[in-house]
Amino acid sequence: MTDKTTCPHIEGSIQEHTRKEHTITETTKSSSTTDLSIKSVSVAIGVILTIGGAFWAMDTHYAKAEDVVKLQVKTAADVEKLQINVEVQFAQARVDRLEDELFKLDAKKQAQEGRLDPIDTAMYERYVRRLQQVQQQSRSVIARATQ
Numbered sequence: 001m002t003d004k005t006t007c008p009h010i011e012g013s014i015q016e017h018t019r020k021e022h023t024i025t026e027t028t029k030s031s032s033t034t035d036l037s038i039k040s041v042s043v044a045i046g047v048i049l050t051i052g053g054a055f056w057a058m059d060t061h062y063a064k065a066e067d068v069v070k071l072q073v074k075t076a077a078d079v080e081k082l083q084i085n086v087e088v089q090f091a092q093a094r095v096d097r098l099e100d101e102l103f104k105l106d107a108k109k110q111a112q113e114g115r116l117d118p119i120d121t122a123m124y125e126r127y128v129r130r131l132q133q134v135q136q137q138s139r140s141v142i143a144r145a146t147q
């Protein structure tokens with residue numbers, strides 16, 4: 001066998017081979033580290049985009065739900081105003097009809113020299129009571145509308 005000191009050519013070859021092996025190992029480790037860091041960054045970006053997308057979707061969903069609630073409140077207020085308006089108009093139509101009937105009976109009373117027969121008198125009294133009730137209901141509807 002040959003001694004290492006006596007054969008410098010072989011010793012240089014071994015050292016060169018060891019250096020190349022060390023360089024390949026370092027390159028492989030560096031490449032693995034680079035691949036690992038690229039994969040980590042890719043995964044992190046994917047996770048961030050997924051979470052961000054989920055938050056955006058939830059925000060959009062709740063914004064729409066909020067708009068629906070606002071629309072429901074506005075619609076309910078509009079319906080209530082419409083209902084009050086219809087009640088007032090209906091009450092006014094009833095008042096007008098009752099006043100017309102009372103006017104007819106007043107005209108009949110004047111034509112008969114201030115006297116009405118018992119049926120007309122009962123109808124007159126009934127129309128007066130009903131007119132007072134309708135006017136009271138109309139006032140309560142209007143009061144409710146102004147609250």
